[in-house]
Amino acid sequence: MGPPTKHAPFEADSSRESLASEVTTRADPEPAPAIGSVTLISRDAVAGPGGFRAFMSKQPMKTMTWLLVAAWLAQFSIAAQTTARVEVVFSERLGLLRIDGMALGQGGLSDEPMWDNRASEIGALKPAVIRLFLQEYFDLLPARGRFHFEALDRSIDTVLKTGAKPLMCICFKPRAFFPEINQDIVEPNDYPAWEELLFNLVRHYRERGAGIRYWEVANEPDIGEDGGCPYRFQPDSYVRYYQHTAAAILRADPEARVGGPAVASVRSRILPALLEAASTNRAATPLHFVSWHIYHSDPKVVRGTIDYAKDLLKKHPTLSPETFLDEWNMDLTNPPLDPRFQPCYVAEVIWQMKDAGLDYSCYYHIRDWYVDFDRFARFMSPTGTAFMTRWWNRMPQFDGLFDYQNRIRPAYFTFKLLSRLRGERLTLTSDHAAVHGFATHDDQMRMQNLLLWNFSKTTVPVEISLTGHARDLRTRHITLDATAASDDENARLRPEPFAKLAKGNQTWRLPLEPYAVHYWSFE
Secondary structure (H helix, E strand, O other): OOOOOHHHHHHHHOOOOOOOOOEEEEOOHHHHHOEEOEEEEEEEOOOOOHHHHHHHOOOOHHHHHHHHHHHHHHHHHHHOOEEEEEEEEEEEEEEEOHHHHEEEEOOOOOOOOOOOOHHHHHHOOOOOOEEEEEEEEHHOOEOEEEEEOHHHHHHHHHHHOOOEEEEEEOOOOOOOOOOOOOOOOOOOOOOHHHHHHHHHHHHHHOOOOOOOOOEEEEEOOOOEEEEEEEEOOOHHHHHHHHHHHHHHHHHOOOOOOEEEEOOOOOOOOOOHHHHHHHHHHOOOOOOOOEEEEEEEEHHHHHHHHOOOOOOHHOOOOOOEEEEEEEEEOOOOOOOOOOHHHHHHHHHHHHHHHHOOOOEEEEEEEEEEOOOHHHHOOOOOOOOHHHHHHHHHOOOOOOOOOOOOOOOOHHHHHHHHHOOOOOOEEEEEEOOOOEEEEOOOEOOOOOEEEEEEEEEOOOOOEOOOEEEEEOOOOOHHHHHHHEOOOOOOHHHHEEEEEOOEEEOOOOOEEEEEEOEEEEEEEEE
């Protein structure tokens, strides 16, 4: 048996002999191996005179039957494994990728800082913003004229420790302004006093130097308590509430950016009503960003909500708000249970978001948390409280980057790889619908990064071409392993030893398994 012939552009580095992704062929053909009664045919065995027909004439009848079946099945296997061709051009820089805008949020479940002992791990993901619910459990107005911000301060400080800025979602109903618990009573009984509360809240964090820029008016106002918040608006009531709330925020901080409506469905009538009000009376309805949510396991459906929102905005050419999809994840009730799915889903959704031109997103969410029935009963109806508590305390949960027991989930490591995509985006093209990726040049770290994945149920052979690098590079290949028994980072992000990449255009091939996520560094 002769030595293998290499078909990849890598040279061994230190003790490493070859990358796992290298393709090798044998110089001397070996006898065809057998599995049970099925003989596997080598290419060389049928390449001689007469080809496959001559080879078959020499086989016993039983073997011929199996070979015909195998050949018939192989045509479908080959068709299903169309090679994806990916090209990365190191010399073509497309501007900053701004991957930090694909950020995070935390559910409105408790006045406790729910992930304060994970601030370091979240900080490592480098999110630009972290969405925070300003829910009634913070007790911001214990009585008229008396403000209480200390409990909220702790959650704000947790966000700031990560290097991110809070995106403040206003969804509380002080009993002083809403004496009756009713999700359909949505406007306070005293708008001037409501505005005074908002003014003091915003001023408090401005004076503390929190650097809060974004204030979002309401959360899922189209579905009320079903969305975990005590408001269920109609389009006209939402617009009035928005106008009063935005006015108070901007009086306290003229540099703030105000938006909404954070609807559960982008097709809610509330969104076009807000856009219409903002375009016809911009002074009364300042609108710096629009927001909505989607929970669906198909990234293209997520992408469809962005396209729909942008089509709505085209009808109002005088408006130019930023776009926020600030809650998203897999289907909430019946998510795919393959542990490889969610990490790859995160990458594919974020690619679709970037490709559609979305400005910000907030993955829902950082940590799963048990709900206190009595705490929510203070401001939600018995039905709403039971639903909220049943959902979080009885339903299986798959959303958090950390689970109830504070264990890290595999999806966290996709965000960890995405966080490495700092700097300028490089040209990356793929001719396969399931294979996408990002490539970046990072001046600060003096390196390039490549992230590639296969969002499909079948293995896809991939041919990767690298062009435009003018010097020899050192590269490391890392594979995200969602099924590893350990949560250790080196088990989840399984590294291979460094290898050398020669300068000049290079091509290599590897199979991307179902929902595979692969990363390469070049330095």
